[in-house]
Amino acid sequence: MRPQQTLVLGLILLVPVLAFLFLKSFGTNRYALPTFLPDRVDSAQVAGKWQRDTVYHQIGDFRLASQSGREVTETELRNKGLYVANFFFSTCTVDCPRINSQLVRVQEKFRQEPRVRLASFSVDPEHDSVNVLARYAEEYGAIAGKWFFLTGDKAAVSRLSTQDFRLPAPSGSGTGIVHSSEVFLIDRAGHVRGRYDGTNERDMNRLITEIEVLLYTYDHQ
Template sequence: MKPQQVLLLGIILLVPVLAFLFLKSFGTNRYALPTYLPDHVDSTQVGGKWQRDTVFHQVGDFRFASQSGRAVTGAELRKNGLYVASFFFSTCPGACPRMNSQLVRVQEKFRQDPRVRLASFTVDPATDSVQALARYAESYGAIAGKWFFLTGDKTALDRLATEEFRLPAPAGEGPALVHSQIVFLVDCNGQVRGRYEGTSERDVNRLITEIDVLLYTYEHP
């Protein structure tokens, strides 16, 4: 066999080996979502050595009335899936409509996936009654059982925003002082896995991508 033929044969045999090594090295999904809201650091002994592990906050359970009048809990929202949390009030003139218009995109992208839910908490329950939220939800085409607009006791709602999601505490009275445009991605364990600027199309695109990533990790632990 001529040297040129030997070289060609070697190249032909080498190509699938290189392809296999490439796919093995780079074909694995290594995109991992961070976890937000650290609580404290624990030290554990493994193999005679101390290791420090960060313990992350889990959003405590809650119970609020939805636009249908049915009570919804945090455990229900995250059961077998995840939820996207946001804070708003229906009389907000600018940021809330922009944020909710972006959340419509999230709802439509995952319309057929029951593991993905949206929870929008009012910060002005005095105005946002169940009846008012029913009209408000309808204006955004909220799907029953998919996108929940939630109201209830103002103290409980404020505590959820400031203590559980750790938004800045209001400096005075009025819903605008506790309102935020930040949107949160909460996993099945109640941990916050993403924070996004809710009025930004680019950030909401990232939210959609990271929901897909989180669902993938559920299917491929």
């Protein structure tokens, strides 16, 4: 075989190897989730140079009753990995059923993943007692220990929605507390890593994808 032919053959055989090495080195998925709700910007001196770093809001602790009557805290919800949160009330007949139907999909997708939990906060705690929420949870097939429907002191729920999740304050709402179609993804540090329209199937598909991304980062740190 001529030297030129040998060289060409060698290059042909080498191309797939180089492509594989390139993809292995540079084709790693670098998709990273943003962090929402910045609190402030801090400055710190590193190696003689000042650097600015954004400090993000963390969801504060709470203690609310679940549909089983057992109290649940924010720390418990996120200590294994992450949780999905939304605000609803049981007598809502438009957006809430649509959102909860989408959350059923999330629950089923991660049924066998103990690091994923769901928390639905009632914005009408005066009506939504534990017994009411137990029937409501059963209607949507909520798995015990997986999907929590939470109720409690009206002031505490109001603080949670407006100060921690920073939803707009109510204006003429019949419940007296803000109601929103927004769904949140909270990581194990208590940061908001995703915001979604719970009535939009495409947005909820994105939520499912971003839960998988967050779990992947936990597994490959």
